[in-house]
Every structure is written in C-alpha cells, then in structure tokens.
Amino acid sequence: MSSTHHPAFVHHFENLGEQKEAATFGMWVFIAQEILFFGGLFGAYAVYRNLHPDAFYYGSHHLNIPLGAFNTAVLICSSLTMALGVHAAALGKRTQIVGWLLATVFLGSVFLGIKVVEYKEKFDHHLVPGTSFDASQLHMESIEDPALLAKSQKAAQIYYSLYFAMTGLHALHMIIGIPIILWIAARAWLGQFGPEYHSPVEITGLYWHFVDIVWIFLFPLLYLIPKPH
C-alpha cells in the first residue's frame, strides 16, 4: 500500500513520512514552549530560595520524603511502560500497545492518588498559604536571630505557594495526559497503529516523558533542600 493511500494520511502533506516528521517536530516545539511555561515558576523558585534560604529549608522539611521518593519511582516506571508501548506500536502488536498504555495510565493514577494524600496532610497541618497558615508547624525555633526567624516564618508561605503552584501545574499536566493516553489506547485497540503509522503513540509518549522529567527536577528542588550555612 502506497503511503499516500494510508487511511491516516492527511492530503495536504506530501506523503506519510513528511506527516510523521511534522507531528514529531510539532511536539518538540510544543515541549520547548512547555519548558518556558514551567520556566517562569522555576525562575521564581530560584529567586526566592536565594532570598529566603531558611524558609525553604524548614518548609521542605515538612514534606513527606518517602512518599515523594516512591512517587518518583512510580513515575519513572510509567515512563518505561510508555516507552514499551511506543515500541509495541512500532512493531504493530495491538494487544501489547493497549496493555502498556493502560499500565502507564495506572501508574499515573497511583502518582496522582499519592499526591492527594500529600496535599491532604498539608491541609491538616495548616500548611496551605492563606489566613489559616500556621508557621509554628514548621518548628523554626532553632533560628537564633529573631529578625531572621520572623522573616522566615512569613516567607515559608512563599515556599508553600511555590510548592502548590509547581506540583499543581505538574499534576494538571498529568490529568490532561491520562485521558489522552486512554484515547490513544482506544485507537490502538481499533487497530489504527502499525509499523507504517504510529506517530500519535510516539508524540503522546514524548509528552508523557516530558511531564516525568519535570517531576525529576521538582522532587529534589522541593523535597531535598539541605540546611543553609
């Protein structure tokens, strides 16, 4: 079958190869955009951690490192299952594609579930920014300088604002990604992908890997902050 007669071929392209190249390149450009989108928050993080190192240290101490580490492992595994799904798509193995994609959705959902548990802890401990924020939960008493203590107790709210903004935006990307993967899995079940045409699986995989990589940066930056000198 000629590549210009494939059912997925869109006529304004020259051939299926050009169509695939355009789709993949388009996703890379989109990811470039995403990096800058998160970049605004990472920039704010860099400025504020530099301004308020103690607030960030004490703030991070109240995050749940075991849960965060477990979630990191879950997300890395989901990248593996996604990659295996793309591999299966390239080979045209229908049931395998669906299986690996569903495994990815499962792992993504586990991540989000654990994130809900972590958020609830923060609500319970009054560590959500706003009027109910209670800096005494952070046990900053070991800061000896009273001016620094007062400043850090206030700035802890900035740390938690960034924590919720950054992890929230990341979670939103996963919440958008999961239905997309389910949709791609449904199309795979209908036999739409094979060695000749599987770029939807591939570019969805690219997106998912990007979202994972964002977390790989978020985990150490938010959870693993050493004591400032």
Add this chain to the structure above:
Amino acid sequence: MQTEVVTTNSEDAAPGNGLDRENYINAKHGIWSWLLTTDHKRIAILYLITITLMFFLGGAFAAGVRLELMTPKGDLVDSDAYNKLFTMHGIVMVFFFLIPSIPAVLGNFLIPIMIGAKDLAFPKINLLSWYIYMAGAAFFMVATLFGGVETGWTFYTPYSTAFSHTNVILAAVGIFISGFSSILTGLNFIVTIHKMRAPGLTWFRMPLFVWAHYATSLIQILGTPVVAVTILMVAVERLLKLGLFDPALGGDPILFQHLFWFYSHPAVYIMILPGMGVMSELITAFTRKRVFGYEFIAISSLAIAVVGFLVWGHHMFVSGQSTYAGMVFSALSFLVAIPSAVKVFNWSATLYKGSVSWESPMMYAIGFIGLFTIGGLTGLFLAAMGLDIHMHDTYFVVAHFHYIMVGGAIFAYLGGIHFWWPKITGRMYPEYWARVAAVLVFAGFNLTFFPQFVVGYLGMPRRYHAYPDEFQVLNVMSTAGASLLGIAYLIPMLYLTWSLFAGKKAPANPWGAKGLEWTIQSPPTTFNFEHQPVVTEEAYAYAEGHDTTHDPAAPPAQAHA
C-alpha cells in the same frame, strides 16, 4: 506527480481572476463551512473580521483618553474611569489586535502559499487557535462589561494582586488564554516552514516575509508561555490568596516585572517583525528590484528575535533593579539597533535606482521607513540609563512606542492588507481613495504623536487624567490628530467593504510582483496550487535592467473609483 516550473516571467502562466471559477470562498457555503473550516485562508478571514472589531474597540478606548486630555482639568471622566480607559486601550491593542494582526491574518493566508504548500502543517490546530483567541477575548469582554480593569496593561504587583478592586482575574485569564492562541500559531508556522517547503525552495530562497514570521514564531514559542504563567500567578494569588509576589510575606514585586518584561519586551518584536516582513515584500514589488542584501535582512530578523530576549531590563531602570544589571541591559538594548538599522538601510538601498512607483501599499511602506526610524532612534534615548531617568513614565515613552506600534506595525499591516487584498478577495480597491486614506493616516498619526515627544520631554507624566495648563496646546494638537487618524482609519473600512461587491476584478498578479502567491488565481483555490510548484530561482528575481520604466508586460493596476 506533475510538477510545474515557476519561470521568471510568472505572469505568462498566471491563471487570472478566479471569482467565476471555484475558489476558496465559493468552495463551500453556509456559516458552519466557515466556523468549522480548516482552510488556512478562511481562518485568516475569521481572524481579519475579529481583530478588526477589536481594533475599533481599542480605538474607542483611545478616543476616551484623548477627549479627556483636551482640557487640563479632569472634567470628562474621573481618575478611576480614566485609568480604566488607558488600561483597556493597552490590553485590547496589544494582546487582542497587534500580536495576532499580521501573523494571524496575512501570515496565515500567505505562508503556506509563499512556500508552495497546500495548508499549514496542522490545520485543525490552526482553527483551534482562533477559538482559543475568541475564548480569551470573551473573558476580556466579560471583564469589560462588569466594569473593566485599571491596573495598566502591565498588571504590576502588588497593586494588581492586593489593592485593585476591578476585574483583574477575568482580564488576566482572558490574556492567559489568548496567549495560547499565539503559541499555537507560532508552532504551526515553525513546523510548516521547516517541513513543508516546495521542492527547490531552500531557506535562502524563501521570501523575507516568511523569514520574519519564522523569527516571530520563535518569540511566540519561547516568550509567550512565560507571561502566561506569570499572569496566571497573579490571578491565582488574587483568587487563592497564595503569596507569590506579596511583599508582606517577603515576596518580590520586581520579580513580577522581570517575568512580565521577559515576554513583554520580546512581544514588541512579535508586533514589529511581521511588519518588517511585509515591508520587504512591498519595497521590492514597487521598486521592481531585487532586495539589497537578502541574507542580511533574513538573518537580522533572527538577530532581533535573539537579542530582543536579552533587553527586558530597560523597562526597569527606575524600579529598584541593580545599577549593574541596568548597565548591562542598557548596552544590550543599544545592540538591537544594529539589526534594525540593517533592515532600514537595506530597504533604502533597494529604493536606490529602483523603478519606484507610488501605489498605496508603497505609500504605507515609505511611511513605515520614516516613522520606524523615528521610533527606533527615540528608543535609543530611552535605552540610555541617564536620559531614561528623566523621561521614564512620561509621554516621551508613549510617543516612542506608538511610533513603533502604530507608525511601524499598523502601517505595515495596512500596507500589507492593501497589497494582498486583490489576492485575498479577488477584487481591486479604489486606488484614489486608498491614497487619500494613506496620506490622512500619515498626517493624523504624526499630529497625534509628535507633540507627545515634546510634552513628554517637558515632563508630562503618562497615566494621569489631569495636567498643568501649559501642556494644553500640545495636548489639543494630539487630540486633533487622533480625530483625524480615527476618520482616516474608517475610510479603508468603507472602500474595502465596497470593493467586495463592486471592485474591479483583480488579475492574478496586479502589481507585477514576484512570489508564488502571484502565480495562482485571485482568490486562490482551496488547495492553492493545481500542481506542486517547483522553485528554481531566488526570491525577488525581478528582471535587472536598470530601466527606470515599468515592465510593460505587467502594468500596475489603476482601479479608480
């Protein structure tokens, strides 16, 4: 697959007017054939209609500003209403008119045709970007109807997060959403230009209009997301009381300014670079000459895009940014003058010994060169730290950026709309009225904004609804100019609309211009080309003969009303 070699004398093969044949306008009928179209040309028309409405809305707010400033006392509107007027004028004109204007209308229509493609790479995403724009505009309109917003278009914190009682959240969400329209347009252009050029169309054979849009798209992709997340942070801070910029908690308002201008300075180049692309097309077409220094103009677009990302701090010389940062930003800002001057010199050199003719698009182009030069040179005043401290937040700044945004971007937009109108609609507009309008726009513009350089240099601050008596003469001049400009903008609306019904039918190439878009019928068919075009020559391959007369085979159309 059949191929057709585009020859030097492309007029020979020109298929003429297509209004009586099948074309993209009559290919399908009904409102849904427009609202659900994926044809880049129809989407360009959707954008044309919507941004024209936004332009007149923004103009109405400006009219309010200028009427208030007729008299020194704040007597027409109170200070709160005045703050809303200039804020809404800025937001509408920047985010909902200038940023989409040339890329979303002319770029959308022309880029696939200029590179010999049937459509943009992602036609559905192209349509989606229009709907996203409409959703953003809808949020902004709701904010307007419920009383507007008065933070200035810059949304500076902590005023916007902690003190303003107006609809900051709605307006911010509208801008956030419309940003993604701009991002998706840029993404579509970049992929299309990389992957879908016709055989033989190498990078350095592309029309400079395409180069300019490529550079613009880079800024849209790499700048817009930063302002999107920043505006989102402002909205979230107001909504959820997070403390991202709150000075009471140790937050840094200067950080907001850094994040805001990181996009919003490059955004100036989103507005002007496509206009520079239009300029290169107009100048070559109406001098019938190869452009002087093609590679330099092409690369200078990329240079403006890259250096433009490194100058944002010149908006913050008096904001408490460190002096050393200010010095670096000042030096980098001077650097942008180099690629900008490269363009102006090369356009001027193209005019030299060319067969210059004065059709209305060329009148706008010549106006652009003069006004952009004034706008650019006064930008150097403001890039100098010492002088900027005197002129910061005065009408000098207002005049400077209007010379770029109106004298540059809108002149190029109007010139481009006239130049490609026959291609877009298949009709000629009345040249006489177009020339009258061009002269009036030029006169009205200068009368509006030149006095503002003077009144700003004398010390009149921007953003106040009242001012000392001695500034009244200059302000009345400015308001008189704005009235003239407003009328001058209405004239093209009337004759262009008239031409749709009664204009002379346009040939395929009314100007005798080069470029793939002039080799196909006016208006084009849905898939633009009957056969895949093959490009065998560089752009602007006008017959070089040093003759001062027009090529008799391609007389410029003179359609008088």
